[in-house]
Structure formats: structure tokens, C-alpha cells
Amino acid sequence: MTKRTNRQYTLAARPRGPAKLSDFKLVEVDVPELRHGEVLFRNTLFSIDPYQRNLMGNGSSEWPTIDIGDPMGGPTVGVVVESRNPDFGVGDTVQSWVGWQDFAVSNGSDLRKIDPGAMPVSTALGPLGLTGFTAWYGMTKVHDFKPGGTLVVTGAAGSVGSAAAQLGKLRGLRVVGVAGGPHKTAFLRDELGLDEAVDYKAADFKEQVARMLPDGIDAFFENVGGPIFPVLMEHFNTDAKMTVCGTIADYSETELPKGTNYLPRLITLIHYRFVSIKAFATPYVMDTFPEFLAEATPLVTSGQLKYGEEFVDGFERLPTALMTLFDGSHSGKKLIVRND
Amino acid sequence: MTKRTNRQYTLAARPRGPAKLSDFKLVEVDVPELRHGEVLFRNTLFSIDPYQRNLMGNGSSEWPTIDIGDPMGGPTVGVVVESRNPDFGVGDTVQSWVGWQDFAVSNGSDLRKIDPGAMPVSTALGPLGLTGFTAWYGMTKVHDFKPGGTLVVTGAAGSVGSAAAQLGKLRGLRVVGVAGGPHKTAFLRDELGLDEAVDYKAADFKEQVARMLPDGIDAFFENVGGPIFPVLMEHFNTDAKMTVCGTIADYSETELPKGTNYLPRLITLIHYRFVSIKAFATPYVMDTFPEFLAEATPLVTSGQLKYGEEFVDGFERLPTALMTLFDGSHSGKKLIVRND
CATH class of the missing domain: 3.40.50.720 (NAD(P)-binding Rossmann-like Domain)
Structure with missing residues (x-):
């Protein structure tokens, strides 16, 4: 097993007002070795959503927040690169909630397997995602x-x-x-x-x-x-x-x-x-997600539920991608950052 | 049957801002003769409530309003003075919604019979009323x-x-x-x-x-x-x-x-x-009134639900009684106008 390095954008400070570049910190950590039942995946797509500003902390909010020093949160799509979990094979596409990092380890319970043959996998972050x-x-x-x-x-x-x-x-x-x-x-x-x-x-x-x-x-x-x-x-x-x-x-x-x-x-x-x-x-009603998927999947595949997407390339663009959501420059389409 | 005259305070104008004396008009009309099934009662107590300002009309409200020229609305307690309805006898105490007038005729369907021996009848306008x-x-x-x-x-x-x-x-x-x-x-x-x-x-x-x-x-x-x-x-x-x-x-x-x-x-x-x-x-949920009465009556008779009352004497004081509800001079007790 090769030793891998994991880039993460962690929360450096809780912004007061709009988020700034200095509220994020790029760090590199080692990817731990897998234990039995675990799976390692590499994130290829990151969803950029307004609620991520709340994750950074807003004085009076009861939404979950990220601790200072933890990776920024948010949904991702990734590909399994190692597996010690029989439910996941190398090459499988998964949707996770691990946020802004190249790699992540999971026991699989918080992963959703995506069929890349059925729909563009980015839909798992858009109309068929959060x-x-x-x-x-x-x-x-x-x-x-x-x-x-x-x-x-x-x-x-x-x-x-x-x-x-x-x-x-x-x-x-x-x-x-x-x-x-x-x-x-x-x-x-x-x-x-x-x-x-x-x-x-x-x-x-x-x-x-x-x-x-x-x-x-x-x-x-x-x-x-x-x-x-x-x-x-x-x-x-x-x-x-x-x-x-x-x-x-x-x-x-x-x-x-x-x-x-x-x-x-x-x-x-x-x-x-x-x-x-x-x-x-x-975050408090995720138990209804399967019901949503059952209803929404045929609507998206049939084209009844239309959606727009805009892609930005580069892991290092994650902070600015979030910041542009609030400055009026964003087109209104779903913004997704692609990992190189 | 004696010819009786009925004093009414009718709505003369829809106020903009606080209600004024000139928004009400004192008129006298004849009391009609009773038809079969009808009952005539004389109001002895009038409830004064903030929502009566809404009854006079407030631009954007969907609450029921009174038409110009109609008597001001509101709950009353009265005593039956004539009856051609077998369910009501002369001397019975009734709670009605006929508003600011000495006398009113009803077929009985909108009247609630009150037992004056059980509780002070004014409670039918207060803790056991609207x-x-x-x-x-x-x-x-x-x-x-x-x-x-x-x-x-x-x-x-x-x-x-x-x-x-x-x-x-x-x-x-x-x-x-x-x-x-x-x-x-x-x-x-x-x-x-x-x-x-x-x-x-x-x-x-x-x-x-x-x-x-x-x-x-x-x-x-x-x-x-x-x-x-x-x-x-x-x-x-x-x-x-x-x-x-x-x-x-x-x-x-x-x-x-x-x-x-x-x-x-x-x-x-x-x-x-x-x-x-x-x-x-x-006004839109009166179907639950019996359920309320069943729950509240024991609470009031046992003294668990306390209430304060303040009486003002004189039919002609009705308009000013309503106006004082909003000028800060009111004590906070239930305000009831007694008919002389």
C-alpha cells in the first residue's frame, strides 16, 4: 500500500460577515491505513452550497457547525481506491459528506453508491443530492x-x-x-x-x-x-x-x-x-432521503425536473467558489468543484 | 305585546388608526314582533375586547368585519323577555353575539343558555366566554x-x-x-x-x-x-x-x-x-367551543383559573369603553359594560 497524502481545507476562523480566504487553511495530512470493514475513496466532485456559510458558524444559528481545525463540510462524489469492505469495490462511485479533502476513509455507513451508467454522477450533488x-x-x-x-x-x-x-x-x-x-x-x-x-x-x-x-x-x-x-x-x-x-x-x-x-x-x-x-x-431530516430519491429519480431521468450545472476545476478553488455564491457573480446554476 | 324601542350603536365609519367617537352612531329602531320559534332578549352585559377594533375594519385583515350601518358586534349576556321558542322561557339568561344593542331577536340557534346559579353570569363573557x-x-x-x-x-x-x-x-x-x-x-x-x-x-x-x-x-x-x-x-x-x-x-x-x-x-x-x-x-373555529367549555368550566368553578373583571355602567359608555382598551388606561382586567 502506497503512503498517500491528503489535502484538506480546514476551518481556520469563524467569519463575522462574509467568508474570507483567511478563514480557510490548506493542510496536508497522511491518509491512515485501512482497518477491516473500511473503504478509502478519492473525492472527484465537491458541492458548493449556501448553507456551507452556516457550517462555518453564524452567531445565533442552531445548524450544525464545523469545529475550528476540522475540514470544511459538504457533500462530495468520489471513487473508491482501496477497500476492506465487501460492499464496496475499487472503482465504485460513492457520494459522501466528508467535505473538502482529497481522500477520506469510511466504514461505508455514510456512503451512497452511485451508478455512473444511469445518470451523470454530478446529479448526486444536485437534483438527486442535497x-x-x-x-x-x-x-x-x-x-x-x-x-x-x-x-x-x-x-x-x-x-x-x-x-x-x-x-x-x-x-x-x-x-x-x-x-x-x-x-x-x-x-x-x-x-x-x-x-x-x-x-x-x-x-x-x-x-x-x-x-x-x-x-x-x-x-x-x-x-x-x-x-x-x-x-x-x-x-x-x-x-x-x-x-x-x-x-x-x-x-x-x-x-x-x-x-x-x-x-x-x-x-x-x-x-x-x-x-x-x-x-x-x-441535517435533521435525512431519514427521509430514500423517500426523496425514490420520487425524484424518475423525474430527473425523464427530464421533468431540469437542472443547471457549472463546473470549476481545481481543489484549490474551493474557498473562492463558496465566496462567489454570495457576491452576486454566480449564475444560479449548481456550482460544483472538480478535483484535478 | 308592548311596542319596544331598541337602542343600537352602529358602525358609522371605518376608522383609520384608533377608533373615534364619530365612528359610532346611536340609533333607535323598533323591536320587531316575534314569529314562531323566536325569542326576544334584553342585553344586560356587553363584552369589550380588542378584536372589536378589527370588526370595524382594518385594511388588510381577513377577520370578519361589520358593515357600515350595522350594530357593532361582540358577545353579550341578556335575559329573555318574550319567547315563542319552547327551549327558552322568560327570565332565562343567554349569551349571544348580537353586539351593541338593547334588544335582539333570535331563533335560539346562536344563543347559549347560562345557569346564573352556577357562576356569576359575567363569566360567560370572560373565562367561560370568548x-x-x-x-x-x-x-x-x-x-x-x-x-x-x-x-x-x-x-x-x-x-x-x-x-x-x-x-x-x-x-x-x-x-x-x-x-x-x-x-x-x-x-x-x-x-x-x-x-x-x-x-x-x-x-x-x-x-x-x-x-x-x-x-x-x-x-x-x-x-x-x-x-x-x-x-x-x-x-x-x-x-x-x-x-x-x-x-x-x-x-x-x-x-x-x-x-x-x-x-x-x-x-x-x-x-x-x-x-x-x-x-x-x-370566528372560524367555534365548533370547538363545547370542548373548551367542558375543559374550562371545572377550572373556573374550582378557582384554578383566576380572572379579573371591571364593570362600567351605561349602554352609552360602550364606545369609550372600547377606546380605553387601547389608550393604556385600562387595568388589564376583563372590561364589561353593564346596561342600566
């Missing part, structure tokens, strides 16, 4: 969104948002997607087939919203937060149901905005219109 | 508040709040009441037996909150809204559950406050800590 699972759980297990109602999805051109919006269409909802810029809204209408798409960057955003929501909002899938929500919430119908999946606009905020305080208005709307708001965190 | 029902429904049917957790009740010295807080104690929760001023907090601790009472008018309100919530908030019963909520919400625990029963501080607001915008913070807290927020409206 991204799709997040959308599916938020659309099906948090609230019972009734067919026929109007669903609004913010961040609808993003990887989770686009999956949620399409699942809404498949469930028989009228779906209005919110995204930034005419390219994204065209994508929502023309590629994803949403009923309407609102450009939150447009000068007439408020008027667009009013025009596209003649019957109000029955279901709301929130990925964004920030200043656009107060405009949308005014359109809540009686018994509207809102799922908070993420608040990407606010993850890295260190100070609250000044100006009009919309909090009393939201509480009043909840009171006046019996709005119900819930949230969820995928 | 007030108690509101507290009971919000505490038992909206969320499942787990025993052992910490419950915060705002407006805890109010009629709904004090019932909710005591129901919380009876359910095995640690209950922290929020009210304004040392008299009310002493009442919460000494009379109602709450675990802690916070004075939101105190200069050290924020510190009091931190001291009295060492284990955070698991359950929240919101009656108030306004500026104290952003202080409290920071103490939400994972999976905290919040029931919005009312937002008395905001009912009559016509403009949102300026300063820090706490809305993104609430959405972030919901996301980070999986907080769940729901509301309810008693």
Missing part, C-alpha cells in the same frame, strides 16, 4: 401546499429554488418565480416553464409583483430574505403557508438594515390572515 | 406546547393573556409573563402564580428578559406586537413555537415605525432555529 432533497423536503414535508394555489419561490433560478419551483408545477400549483435580471427570468419562463417570473432588480418590481399575483400568494418558498420580502408579503392570502428554506441575502449580514421596520407588519399580517411560517434543516 | 376560549384555543389547538418548556405570554395581565398564562401553568410549562408596570407584574407573580414576570416598561427590560429566560423560549403566546417583540425573539430556542393571538400594539397603527428593520432578523431566526409561527381566528 440540493434536490432540500427543495423536495421544503415543498412536501413542511407544509401541505394545496394544488391550484399560487406558489412564490424566491431565488427561483438557484439550484434549490429551481427544483422547488418545478416541484411546485408538478404538484399543480401556479408558480411565480422571483430572480434577479432578465436572463434569469427568461430562464424561469422559457426553460423551467414557470407561470410567471418577477425580476427583483427591475425598477418596477413592486408593480410586476402586483400584476403577476392577481390572486395573491397561497404558498411561499423563501430562499432569499432581504429587502424584497416586505413587498411580497403584502400579497399573502388567508391561510397562506410559508416555508423558510434559506435567507441567502442575510447569511453574512452583521448589522440589521435601517429604515422602515417591517417586523410589526409581518406579525400583523400573520394575525390578520392566519399566515403560517415554518422552517427546516436537512 | 376571552377564555381565545386563550384555550391558542394554547391547545394551534401548537403542541410541550410540558417542561418555557412559555412567554405577552399582555399577560390582560384577560386573554392571563387565561393563557394560567393554562400554560396547568399544562406544566414554566411561564414568564410580560406586562407593563410593577402592579401588573406583581399580579402575575402573586395572584396568578406565574414563574416570572417581566415589566416591559422598566428601563432594564432587556436585562430582565435575559435574566428570566436562562433556558430560552420554547413557546410564545403573542398578544401585543410592537417594540418589545424584537427583544424577546432573540431568546427563541430550537423548534420554538409561536402563536399569534393578537397584536394590540399595532391594531390602530397607520404607519410602520422607522429605525432598525427587524424583519430580516426574524426570518433569519426562523431559518436558524426552525421557529414555527401560526395564528388563528376564533
Whole structure:
């Protein structure tokens, strides 16, 4: 057995505000020898997701965080290079949660075997991975969104948002997607087939919203937060149901905005219109992952659930790839870093 | 049969902001003759409740409203003065929903017969009426508040709040009441037996909150809204559950406050800590009223569920009685107007 070196990006510091390069540290460690029942794999693809900012620690969050000095977390796809586990053979493709490191050892219990002949293996990080699972759980297990109602999805051109919006269409909802810029809204209408798409960057955003929501909002899938929500919430119908999946606009905020305080208005709307708001965190509901896979796999293979991907080459690009998720430069497609 | 005249306070205008005297109109109409199956009663007690401001119309509310020209709504207690309905005899005490008028005719289906020998009849407007029902429904049917957790009740010295807080104690929760001023907090601790009472008018309100919530908030019963909520919400625990029963501080607001915008913070807290927020409206859940009565009656008769009452004499005082509910002069006890 050759002695192998393992590169890891560990968490060097908990950022206050946006993540910086200095919050990560590149280290090299030896790959341990396998014990009986263990398997060694080399990561080939790393998923880049907004929730990874939370993994680095955000003051008031109850999401799991990574300890300082541990490798950054997140889903990966890898290939088995050694095995002392009868369930895994060399060359097998596996999806893991070991995060930002070249190699990892597992007893197999946290690995999902992927069939590279069935679908591109990158889908195990996208529509058939955590991204799709997040959308599916938020659309099906948090609230019972009734067919026929109007669903609004913010961040609808993003990887989770686009999956949620399409699942809404498949469930028989009228779906209005919110995204930034005419390219994204065209994508929502023309590629994803949403009923309407609102450009939150447009000068007439408020008027667009009013025009596209003649019957109000029955279901709301929130990925964004920030200043656009107060405009949308005014359109809540009686018994509207809102799922908070993420608040990407606010993850890295260190100070609250000044100006009009919309909090009393939201509480009043909840009171006046019996709005119900819930949230969820995928790390705590992974027991439903097999149910998700069973439902989503035929939708992805048949092309009913579309997805976009963008690849970045190079292990050393992992930190900047995560940072660009939040700076507005990202296209909205699923971002995956390929290991050289 | 004597010709009788019926005084009514009708809705003259929908207020913008706080209700004014000119929003009500005193009119006199004839009492119609009874048809077969009908009963005529004279109202002796009128319940004064914050939600009556909503009945007058609030721009974005889905609560039922009164039409202009119709009598102001609300629960009453009355005595039957004529009956062509075999289920009701002259002298029977009834609880109705006919609002601000001396007399009313009913076919009996919307009347509840009250036994004046069992309890003071005013309890049919308080702990065994809409007030108690509101507290009971919000505490038992909206969320499942787990025993052992910490419950915060705002407006805890109010009629709904004090019932909710005591129901919380009876359910095995640690209950922290929020009210304004040392008299009310002493009442919460000494009379109602709450675990802690916070004075939101105190200069050290924020510190009091931190001291009295060492284990955070698991359950929240919101009656108030306004500026104290952003202080409290920071103490939400994972999976905290919040029931919005009312937002008395905001009912009559016509403009949102300026300063820090706490809305993104609430959405972030919901996301980070999986907080769940729901509301309810008693007019739509009256089918559970019998279940409430069966549970609450023994609690009230045994003295386990305490209540305070304040009486005002004179039909003509109805409008001002409602207006004082919102101007801070009210003691927090259940306010009932007695007909002369």
C-alpha cells in the first residue's frame, strides 16, 4: 500500500460577515491505513452550497457547525481506491459528506453508491443530492401546499429554488418565480416553464409583483430574505403557508438594515390572515432521503425536473467558489468543484 | 305585546388608526314582533375586547368585519323577555353575539343558555366566554406546547393573556409573563402564580428578559406586537413555537415605525432555529367551543383559573369603553359594560 497524502481545507476562523480566504487553511495530512470493514475513496466532485456559510458558524444559528481545525463540510462524489469492505469495490462511485479533502476513509455507513451508467454522477450533488432533497423536503414535508394555489419561490433560478419551483408545477400549483435580471427570468419562463417570473432588480418590481399575483400568494418558498420580502408579503392570502428554506441575502449580514421596520407588519399580517411560517434543516431530516430519491429519480431521468450545472476545476478553488455564491457573480446554476 | 324601542350603536365609519367617537352612531329602531320559534332578549352585559377594533375594519385583515350601518358586534349576556321558542322561557339568561344593542331577536340557534346559579353570569363573557376560549384555543389547538418548556405570554395581565398564562401553568410549562408596570407584574407573580414576570416598561427590560429566560423560549403566546417583540425573539430556542393571538400594539397603527428593520432578523431566526409561527381566528373555529367549555368550566368553578373583571355602567359608555382598551388606561382586567 502506497503512503498517500491528503489535502484538506480546514476551518481556520469563524467569519463575522462574509467568508474570507483567511478563514480557510490548506493542510496536508497522511491518509491512515485501512482497518477491516473500511473503504478509502478519492473525492472527484465537491458541492458548493449556501448553507456551507452556516457550517462555518453564524452567531445565533442552531445548524450544525464545523469545529475550528476540522475540514470544511459538504457533500462530495468520489471513487473508491482501496477497500476492506465487501460492499464496496475499487472503482465504485460513492457520494459522501466528508467535505473538502482529497481522500477520506469510511466504514461505508455514510456512503451512497452511485451508478455512473444511469445518470451523470454530478446529479448526486444536485437534483438527486442535497440540493434536490432540500427543495423536495421544503415543498412536501413542511407544509401541505394545496394544488391550484399560487406558489412564490424566491431565488427561483438557484439550484434549490429551481427544483422547488418545478416541484411546485408538478404538484399543480401556479408558480411565480422571483430572480434577479432578465436572463434569469427568461430562464424561469422559457426553460423551467414557470407561470410567471418577477425580476427583483427591475425598477418596477413592486408593480410586476402586483400584476403577476392577481390572486395573491397561497404558498411561499423563501430562499432569499432581504429587502424584497416586505413587498411580497403584502400579497399573502388567508391561510397562506410559508416555508423558510434559506435567507441567502442575510447569511453574512452583521448589522440589521435601517429604515422602515417591517417586523410589526409581518406579525400583523400573520394575525390578520392566519399566515403560517415554518422552517427546516436537512441535517435533521435525512431519514427521509430514500423517500426523496425514490420520487425524484424518475423525474430527473425523464427530464421533468431540469437542472443547471457549472463546473470549476481545481481543489484549490474551493474557498473562492463558496465566496462567489454570495457576491452576486454566480449564475444560479449548481456550482460544483472538480478535483484535478 | 308592548311596542319596544331598541337602542343600537352602529358602525358609522371605518376608522383609520384608533377608533373615534364619530365612528359610532346611536340609533333607535323598533323591536320587531316575534314569529314562531323566536325569542326576544334584553342585553344586560356587553363584552369589550380588542378584536372589536378589527370588526370595524382594518385594511388588510381577513377577520370578519361589520358593515357600515350595522350594530357593532361582540358577545353579550341578556335575559329573555318574550319567547315563542319552547327551549327558552322568560327570565332565562343567554349569551349571544348580537353586539351593541338593547334588544335582539333570535331563533335560539346562536344563543347559549347560562345557569346564573352556577357562576356569576359575567363569566360567560370572560373565562367561560370568548376571552377564555381565545386563550384555550391558542394554547391547545394551534401548537403542541410541550410540558417542561418555557412559555412567554405577552399582555399577560390582560384577560386573554392571563387565561393563557394560567393554562400554560396547568399544562406544566414554566411561564414568564410580560406586562407593563410593577402592579401588573406583581399580579402575575402573586395572584396568578406565574414563574416570572417581566415589566416591559422598566428601563432594564432587556436585562430582565435575559435574566428570566436562562433556558430560552420554547413557546410564545403573542398578544401585543410592537417594540418589545424584537427583544424577546432573540431568546427563541430550537423548534420554538409561536402563536399569534393578537397584536394590540399595532391594531390602530397607520404607519410602520422607522429605525432598525427587524424583519430580516426574524426570518433569519426562523431559518436558524426552525421557529414555527401560526395564528388563528376564533370566528372560524367555534365548533370547538363545547370542548373548551367542558375543559374550562371545572377550572373556573374550582378557582384554578383566576380572572379579573371591571364593570362600567351605561349602554352609552360602550364606545369609550372600547377606546380605553387601547389608550393604556385600562387595568388589564376583563372590561364589561353593564346596561342600566
